[in-house]
Structures are given as structure tokens and as C-alpha cells.
Amino acid sequence: MFHLSLFPFGNRSHESTPHSRHVPHRRVGKVIMLKPQSSPTRELVALDGLWAFKVDRQRSGESERWFAAPLETTLEAPVPASYNDLFVDESIRGHVGWVYYQRTVRVPRGWAGERVFVRVEAATHEGVVYVGDARVAHHVGGYTPFEADITEQVTAGGEFRLTIAVNNELTNETIPPGTIEVDADGTRRQRYMHDFYNYAGLARSVWLYSAPAVRVDDITVTTDVDGSAGLVAYAVETTVDADVRISIRDASGKVVGTASGAAGTVRIDDVTLWQPGAAYLYTLVAEALVDGAVTDSYSLPVGVRTVxxxxxxxxxxxxxxxxxxxxxxxxxxxxxxxxxxxxxxxxxxxxxxxxxxxxxxxxxxxxxxxxxxxxxxxxxxxxxxxxxxxxxxxxxxxxxxxxxxxxxxxxxxxxxxxxxxxxxxxxxxxxxxxxxxxxxxxxxxxxxxxxxxxxxxxxxxxxxxxxxxxxxxxxxxxxxxxxxxxxxxxxxxxxxxxxxxxxxxxxxxxxxxxxxxxxxxxxxxxxxxxxxxxxxxxxxxxxxxxxxxxxxxxxxxxxxxxxxxxxxxxxxxxxxxxxxxxxxxxxxxxxxxxxxxxxxxxxxxxxxxxxxxxxxxxxxxxxxx
The missing domain is CATH 3.20.20.80 (Glycosidases)
Incomplete structure (x- = not known):
């Protein structure tokens, strides 16, 4: 828990094309970002590796529907990596605008009946995801993840074409901000006020993962200390109404606390604190249950400490x-x-x-x-x-x-x-x-x-x-x-x-x-x-x-x-x-x-x-x- 002793203080959606210069309307509700994991009820596949890569020099990729067919390119780019320093073509390094990544993905055949998601860990600074001909996700912001439920677009055991368009443009209405200048010959130049290179592309992993329809959707944990005991306050959100069961295990796997309900506090006697230079992590397991049967299980490392x-x-x-x-x-x-x-x-x-x-x-x-x-x-x-x-x-x-x-x-x-x-x-x-x-x-x-x-x-x-x-x-x-x-x-x-x-x-x-x-x-x-x-x-x-x-x-x-x-x-x-x-x-x-x-x-x-x-x-x- 954070104590302030002396002085109290009182996912985006977008309707335009990805090439619009307007800042999209931003959803102001709760943001869910629980990281995908492999668990008894979930599976994930890393989509890292070489992807087909094409620079949208004429800003025509959306209107020409590049995502609707295999990219016409001989270039390949690794994911994760920024694309700027990969190629010897200087115009790629300094490109301002959209680039396209594409690859074929096979859905594991054992995922029938599960919800299927694609998750992009980062697209600098704007990303649009297409599954086949369908646009399934759009996100502005280059350093946080976004995802899409693609269950209706794919089939267990089948293949699909995954295309991700990435835009590196910065304006006075983006974070970080910037400006774009256009030379007489039409060359676009990005200006920005930060002292590090404006690297762009898919700099972090892309994932395909499965999860049950009735699942843990979010977990929030805060910790405090009561004498020699640790207090782990939790709040679990599920996709639909479901019972929630919590267990906490120590580093050896021993159960040291349990609870039921979507929110509560678990007491850990003789707690080992998370300390700078001496990390100790417990594992909180949140389970969603329907009629007493576990539909989903999600594990979260927890360090007990106060600030x-x-x-x-x-x-x-x-x-x-x-x-x-x-x-x-x-x-x-x-x-x-x-x-x-x-x-x-x-x-x-x-x-x-x-x-x-x-x-x-x-x-x-x-x-x-x-x-x-x-x-x-x-x-x-x-x-x-x-x-x-x-x-x-x-x-x-x-x-x-x-x-x-x-x-x-x-x-x-x-x-x-x-x-x-x-x-x-x-x-x-x-x-x-x-x-x-x-x-x-x-x-x-x-x-x-x-x-x-x-x-x-x-x-x-x-x-x-x-x-x-x-x-x-x-x-x-x-x-x-x-x-x-x-x-x-x-x-x-x-x-x-x-x-x-x-x-x-x-x-x-x-x-x-x-x-x-x-x-x-x-x-x-x-x-x-x-x-x-x-x-x-x-x-x-x-x-x-x-x-x-x-x-x-x-x-x-x-x-x-x-x-x-x-x-x-x-x-x-x-x-x-x-x-x-x-x-x-x-x-x-x-x-x-x-x-x-x-x-x-x-x-x-x-x-x-x-x-x-x-x-x-x-x-x-x-x-x-």
C-alpha cells in the first residue's frame, strides 16, 4: 500500500480509415490488458519470425486493399524488431507513414470451441490488424498492447492470412507529439521533440492465443503488511457472471492462503516480503467456475511490499x-x-x-x-x-x-x-x-x-x-x-x-x-x-x-x-x-x-x-x- 503521510491529494475505437490524419475517438472506459499465458485452460502460439514486409510509399495500401491478398514484395522483416535499420535503402529508414507486415498463421486444431485472439504487444505508433479481408483491430499508441477476438474469422486447424499495418506518424495530438513537413517534391519528414530515434514497426512479439468463453478477464492486486503477515487484496473480473476461487502459493508451491468471491483479501502468515535486490514472488491463481466446474485458470506472480x-x-x-x-x-x-x-x-x-x-x-x-x-x-x-x-x-x-x-x-x-x-x-x-x-x-x-x-x-x-x-x-x-x-x-x-x-x-x-x-x-x-x-x-x-x-x-x-x-x-x-x-x-x-x-x-x-x-x-x- 502507498501511504502519503503529509499531504493528501484529492481501448480506443476509430471509424475512419487508418490513413486518416484525425485523432480517433477514444473510449474512456476501463482498459483490460491481462497478458496471455499458457495455463490448464489457455494456450498461446508465438508469431515471431520473418514476415513479408512492404512500405506504403504512396499511402495507397488501404484503398488498394493490400491486406486482401499476399503482399507483392520481396522484402522480409523480423518480428520483433524496428524496421528502420534493417535495410540498406535509406528511403525505408526515413519513411514517414504506413508499412505492412504479413504472414500465414495456422490455428491449432485443438482450439475448436475456444475463443481465439491475436495480440500485438506494440505497434509504433499506430496499428491496424486484418484477418483475411476483415479489419479486426485498431490502436493508437506505440508502446502498449492491443488485441482482437478473431474467433468468427478463423477455424481450428485452418490457416488464415494475418496482416498488420503500422504507422509511425506523430502529430501535435499524439503521445509523444510531433509534426510532419512535406517538401516540394512530396517527401514527408517527421519532426519530433524527443532525443531518441523514432524507431517504428513491430518491436515486440505478436501472439495467437486461446481462452475459454467464460474466463478471468482482469485481476487487480494490491498488498500491505500487518505485523508479520502479508495482506493481498484482489479484485477479479470475469467475462460473464461466474464464481471466483483464489489460492496463493509460495515459491515452493505450498498453498498459503485461499479465498472465494470476486474481491477480497488473503492473509499470508509469516510473509516473505518482496525487497529490492531480494525479490520473493508468490503465485496467485484465480479460477472462474460455473456450477462448481473450473472454466478458466489464470496465474499471477505477486510480490508483497509497501511503498x-x-x-x-x-x-x-x-x-x-x-x-x-x-x-x-x-x-x-x-x-x-x-x-x-x-x-x-x-x-x-x-x-x-x-x-x-x-x-x-x-x-x-x-x-x-x-x-x-x-x-x-x-x-x-x-x-x-x-x-x-x-x-x-x-x-x-x-x-x-x-x-x-x-x-x-x-x-x-x-x-x-x-x-x-x-x-x-x-x-x-x-x-x-x-x-x-x-x-x-x-x-x-x-x-x-x-x-x-x-x-x-x-x-x-x-x-x-x-x-x-x-x-x-x-x-x-x-x-x-x-x-x-x-x-x-x-x-x-x-x-x-x-x-x-x-x-x-x-x-x-x-x-x-x-x-x-x-x-x-x-x-x-x-x-x-x-x-x-x-x-x-x-x-x-x-x-x-x-x-x-x-x-x-x-x-x-x-x-x-x-x-x-x-x-x-x-x-x-x-x-x-x-x-x-x-x-x-x-x-x-x-x-x-x-x-x-x-x-x-x-x-x-x-x-x-x-x-x-x-x-x-x-x-x-x-x-x-
């Missing part, structure tokens, strides 16, 4: 917690944002080696496999929406001077806010049961100092708390929205700050940077008296570049820069965490400020350590003691 903000402390299980770790990215060579289990394991190994206990999902929800891995290994997660770039005074992370207002009918408007609200709904619906998720971040570096910011964000904060009152809520504050000019910080539980004194400000002058950073942090502490986490601080560094002087871009400067920050952090009472920007170098759009990407990683893009990685390991492993 509390008390004054200037962040407590996990009643103990002060200090965040060490990173802002990360789903980014690697060739596959772009494509989920890769080898990188997943290696990245977590490097975090363990360096002494990191946490990360932020900057700046979008990561693959569900990442969250599950964090659950199992005791890594704390700040879970963030894709709302990055809501700041027209910034361009690609470099300070600009755009005079256009961020919040206006022509820029971030009511429809942008609706898209943002839906992103929050889907993030919480997907990740609400992960014990590793300790806090929601609803935006990165918005223009929180501009007129209109409070009117935009206050309803979103209220929505987040309504959807999940069990966790703290934060946003990540940009450097030039100071404690004096920021208009929304009082709405949030924890102050998450991005600061680059010594890099974008006081470049190369670490003595001045140290003074300015300390004054900045003390201002936040004195005004709000709440926990402070530095969610970004870092300096671009070219691996292998060295100097005996404090020269920016050298490995020596990156180390000295981090050490300066750490001296300040250790002097701030409200400080509860440090997350370096970034875990590893990552790809961005091209430009004079970004030569082959952002180089602030303490590891290179292929995960080789810079000198800063060893310096951080020395600090963080000593802090852990």
Missing part, C-alpha cells in the same frame, strides 16, 4: 530507500527498439555489476518481459508514459528558443490531453500488478513553467490517482522549470529532476556547476520538503577519448562530472536517488549535436564500459553496504 512517502523519505517496506541506477532506452544496433532477450539478460547483469538497484522506463513503457524480469530480480522501476516532448522550448534535448506556446489549441490541446489520459490508462492497466513498479511518471520534461501547464496536468494527476491510489505519482522536471517558475510540482509526491550543470550549463566549468546545482536542489528542498530524485544527469562522452585536462567529451570529464554531482547529492537532506543519463549510448535523429546518437551512456551502445562505469560501480556498491 510510502514520509516527509523527505521514500520508504519500501518501512525502510528508507535510495535509488541508484539509470534512465534507459530500448535501443540496440540493427534491431532498434526491438525486444531482445539476450540484451535483456546482459543489461540486467551489467546493472547488478555496477550496483544499480533501479531504472526509469524513459520515455515509454518497456516490454512486459522487462517488467517481469525486474519483478523476479528485485529491481525497482519508475514506470513512465510516452509523454515526452511536451515542451516547445526544447528540440531533441538541446535548449532552444521557440516562442510558440506548448499548451494551446494549435499545439498541445484538449485532444492531446485525451491521448495522454489514454496512455496513462493503458500503462496502469498493463503494469499495475508488477511489484517492481514503485512509482508512476506521467511525463518527461514538459513545459511545466508555461501558462496552461496546470490546466493540462492536474486532471491527469487526478486520473492517475483514481486508477491506482497504491503508488506515488511523479513527473520529470526539466532544467529551466525552476522551483520558482514550475506550476505543477505541488501536485506530485516525489520531485524528479533532470539537471545538466557542467554540460548544457557551465560547460567544462565544474566548480561553477557545483555551486549552481547545490543552490538549485536546496531551492526545491526548502519549497516542497519532499523526496528528490535526480532522474537525469550526464555528459556526452566519446569512448576512448582522453585528456589530462577537464575536457568535455573525454572519459575523464565524464567521471569528474559525475563525481561533482555526487558531492552535491550527498549534501542534500531530501535527496533519495540518482539515476544517471544514460545506461548506454543510444540512437537519435541526425544533427550537429548528435553524431551517431547520444553518447551520455556509461556503456557504449554495444555495452562496453567507459571509465564512468567503473567509477559508478565503486560508489554504488559502497552505498549498498
Amino acid at each position: 510510502e512517502v514520509r516527509g523527505m523519505q521514500f520508504l519500501i517496506n518501512g525502510t528508507p530507500f535510495y535509488f541508484t541506477g539509470f534512465g534507459k532506452h530500448e535501443d540496440s544496433p540493427v534491431r532498434g527498439k526491438g525486444h531482445d532477450t539476450a540484451y535483456l539478460v546482459h543489461d540486467f547483469q551489467l546493472m547488478e555489476w555496477i550496483g544499480a538497484n533501479s531504472f526509469r522506463t524513459s520515455h515509454y513503457p518497456y516490454a512486459e518481459e522487462v517488467m517481469e524480469f525486474a519483478d523476479r530480480h528485485g529491481i525497482v522501476v519508475i514506470d513512465e508514459t510516452p509523454a515526452v516532448g511536451l515542451n516547445l522550448s526544447m528540440g531533441g534535448g538541446i535548449f532552444g528558443g521557440v516562442k510558440q506556446s506548448t499548451f494551446s489549441p494549435e499545439t498541445a490541446n484538449e485532444r492531446t490531453q485525451q491521448a495522454h489520459a489514454q496512455a496513462i490508462r493503458e500503462l496502469i492497466a498493463r503494469d499495475k500488478n508488477h511489484p517492481s513498479v514503485l512509482m508512476w511518471s506521467i511525463s518527461n520534461e514538459p513545459a511545466s513553467n508555461e501558462q496552461g501547464a496546470r490546466e493540462y496536468f492536474e486532471p491527469l494527476v487526478t486520473l492517475t490517482r483514481e486508477l491506482d491510489p497504491s503508488r506515488p505519482v511523479t513527473f520529470v522536471n526539466v532544467m529551466f522549470a525552476s522551483h520558482e517558475s514550475d506550476l505543477i510540482a505541488d501536485l506530485f509526491d516525489v520531485m524528479c529532476l533532470n539537471r545538466y550543470y557542467g554540460w548544457y550549463v557551465d560547460t567544462g566549468d565544474l566548480a561553477a556547476a557545483e555551486k549552481h546545482l547545490e543552490a538549485d536542489l536546496l531551492g526545491w528542498q526548502e519549497k516542497y520538503g519532499r523526496p528528490i530524485i535526480m532522474t537525469e544527469y550526464g555528459a556526452d562522452t566519446q569512448a576512448g577519448l582522453h585528456s589530462v585536462f577537464a575536457a568535455p567529451w573525454t572519459e575523464e570529464y565524464q567521471v569528474a562530472y559525475l563525481e561533482m554531482n555526487h558531492r552535491v547529492f550527498d549534501r542534500i537532506e531530501a535527496f533519495v536517488g540518482e539515476q544517471v543519463w544514460n545506461f548506454a549510448d543510444f540512437q537519435t535523429s541526425a544533427g550537429v549535436f548528435r553524431v551517431d546518437g547520444n553518447k551520455k551512456g556509461v556503456f557504449t551502445r554495444d555495452r562496453r564500459p567507459k571509465a564512468a562505469a567503473h567509477a559508478l560501480r565503486s560508489r554504488w556498491t559502497s552505498l549498498a553496504k
Whole structure:
């Protein structure tokens, strides 16, 4: 349970063609995102692998009904993977608009009588699914899953043609936002305000799965502690009225608690808590029953732990917690944002080696496999929406001077806010049961100092708390929205700050940077008296570049820069965490400020350590003691 001690706070549908530039009407009801699984009553088939691939250069795929026949193409693309870096054709890498994926799928013959679904884990940033000639699903939002019941379109034992159209366009009414420019020759160019490459495609898995008609449709779990006992509060939704039976097993498989009914609380005596660095997971099994017979069984890992903000402390299980770790990215060579289990394991190994206990999902929800891995290994997660770039005074992370207002009918408007609200709904619906998720971040570096910011964000904060009152809520504050000019910080539980004194400000002058950073942090502490986490601080560094002087871009400067920050952090009472920007170098759009990407990683893009990685390991492993 999340306790706030000092200050109380009060699936989309679309009727137009997928090539419409209009933002679709958004369903504001409950979002269901229970992940498919294999169970005694369910089966699933991974549809990963090579798919036929075709770029819709003329924006004619829908009108010409590409989905109604085999794609006329010689290209193939892997799923999961972003498509941008796969091919040598530069026009594919920079394509703005729709692409089509297609493959043939056979439904297992044993699925007769079951409901059959296709689930897309992510389509960046918009996806349309066709089964044969039928359009069965449409979703806007590039980092959360969507699915369709295709039972009426397929036959057990038979084959069907599965086509997925994916659109990478960003507008002022999408999350994240962007704009599209059209050159005189008709070339379309995507502009966006976030400092990471706009990778596109099917970057996560696609699944075919079966489930009973009478089934568990959603589960919500929250936990608390009563002395030596754990309390697991649950709420189960079923597709139709059915009896519900709950059992909870420990790691050895022993039943440690049972309950009946769609909602209730299970008490676990002598509970083993989920702890950072010492994860312990129970298994909650929810069964749907009709006339005493089990129609569906769904298993959910559960970690029992509490989260509390008390004054200037962040407590996990009643103990002060200090965040060490990173802002990360789903980014690697060739596959772009494509989920890769080898990188997943290696990245977590490097975090363990360096002494990191946490990360932020900057700046979008990561693959569900990442969250599950964090659950199992005791890594704390700040879970963030894709709302990055809501700041027209910034361009690609470099300070600009755009005079256009961020919040206006022509820029971030009511429809942008609706898209943002839906992103929050889907993030919480997907990740609400992960014990590793300790806090929601609803935006990165918005223009929180501009007129209109409070009117935009206050309803979103209220929505987040309504959807999940069990966790703290934060946003990540940009450097030039100071404690004096920021208009929304009082709405949030924890102050998450991005600061680059010594890099974008006081470049190369670490003595001045140290003074300015300390004054900045003390201002936040004195005004709000709440926990402070530095969610970004870092300096671009070219691996292998060295100097005996404090020269920016050298490995020596990156180390000295981090050490300066750490001296300040250790002097701030409200400080509860440090997350370096970034875990590893990552790809961005091209430009004079970004030569082959952002180089602030303490590891290179292929995960080789810079000198800063060893310096951080020395600090963080000593802090852990």
C-alpha cells in the first residue's frame, strides 16, 4: 500500500480509415490488458519470425486493399524488431507513414470451441490488424498492447492470412507529439521533440492465443503488511457472471492462503516480503467456475511490499530507500527498439555489476518481459508514459528558443490531453500488478513553467490517482522549470529532476556547476520538503577519448562530472536517488549535436564500459553496504 503521510491529494475505437490524419475517438472506459499465458485452460502460439514486409510509399495500401491478398514484395522483416535499420535503402529508414507486415498463421486444431485472439504487444505508433479481408483491430499508441477476438474469422486447424499495418506518424495530438513537413517534391519528414530515434514497426512479439468463453478477464492486486503477515487484496473480473476461487502459493508451491468471491483479501502468515535486490514472488491463481466446474485458470506472480512517502523519505517496506541506477532506452544496433532477450539478460547483469538497484522506463513503457524480469530480480522501476516532448522550448534535448506556446489549441490541446489520459490508462492497466513498479511518471520534461501547464496536468494527476491510489505519482522536471517558475510540482509526491550543470550549463566549468546545482536542489528542498530524485544527469562522452585536462567529451570529464554531482547529492537532506543519463549510448535523429546518437551512456551502445562505469560501480556498491 502507498501511504502519503503529509499531504493528501484529492481501448480506443476509430471509424475512419487508418490513413486518416484525425485523432480517433477514444473510449474512456476501463482498459483490460491481462497478458496471455499458457495455463490448464489457455494456450498461446508465438508469431515471431520473418514476415513479408512492404512500405506504403504512396499511402495507397488501404484503398488498394493490400491486406486482401499476399503482399507483392520481396522484402522480409523480423518480428520483433524496428524496421528502420534493417535495410540498406535509406528511403525505408526515413519513411514517414504506413508499412505492412504479413504472414500465414495456422490455428491449432485443438482450439475448436475456444475463443481465439491475436495480440500485438506494440505497434509504433499506430496499428491496424486484418484477418483475411476483415479489419479486426485498431490502436493508437506505440508502446502498449492491443488485441482482437478473431474467433468468427478463423477455424481450428485452418490457416488464415494475418496482416498488420503500422504507422509511425506523430502529430501535435499524439503521445509523444510531433509534426510532419512535406517538401516540394512530396517527401514527408517527421519532426519530433524527443532525443531518441523514432524507431517504428513491430518491436515486440505478436501472439495467437486461446481462452475459454467464460474466463478471468482482469485481476487487480494490491498488498500491505500487518505485523508479520502479508495482506493481498484482489479484485477479479470475469467475462460473464461466474464464481471466483483464489489460492496463493509460495515459491515452493505450498498453498498459503485461499479465498472465494470476486474481491477480497488473503492473509499470508509469516510473509516473505518482496525487497529490492531480494525479490520473493508468490503465485496467485484465480479460477472462474460455473456450477462448481473450473472454466478458466489464470496465474499471477505477486510480490508483497509497501511503498510510502514520509516527509523527505521514500520508504519500501518501512525502510528508507535510495535509488541508484539509470534512465534507459530500448535501443540496440540493427534491431532498434526491438525486444531482445539476450540484451535483456546482459543489461540486467551489467546493472547488478555496477550496483544499480533501479531504472526509469524513459520515455515509454518497456516490454512486459522487462517488467517481469525486474519483478523476479528485485529491481525497482519508475514506470513512465510516452509523454515526452511536451515542451516547445526544447528540440531533441538541446535548449532552444521557440516562442510558440506548448499548451494551446494549435499545439498541445484538449485532444492531446485525451491521448495522454489514454496512455496513462493503458500503462496502469498493463503494469499495475508488477511489484517492481514503485512509482508512476506521467511525463518527461514538459513545459511545466508555461501558462496552461496546470490546466493540462492536474486532471491527469487526478486520473492517475483514481486508477491506482497504491503508488506515488511523479513527473520529470526539466532544467529551466525552476522551483520558482514550475506550476505543477505541488501536485506530485516525489520531485524528479533532470539537471545538466557542467554540460548544457557551465560547460567544462565544474566548480561553477557545483555551486549552481547545490543552490538549485536546496531551492526545491526548502519549497516542497519532499523526496528528490535526480532522474537525469550526464555528459556526452566519446569512448576512448582522453585528456589530462577537464575536457568535455573525454572519459575523464565524464567521471569528474559525475563525481561533482555526487558531492552535491550527498549534501542534500531530501535527496533519495540518482539515476544517471544514460545506461548506454543510444540512437537519435541526425544533427550537429548528435553524431551517431547520444553518447551520455556509461556503456557504449554495444555495452562496453567507459571509465564512468567503473567509477559508478565503486560508489554504488559502497552505498549498498
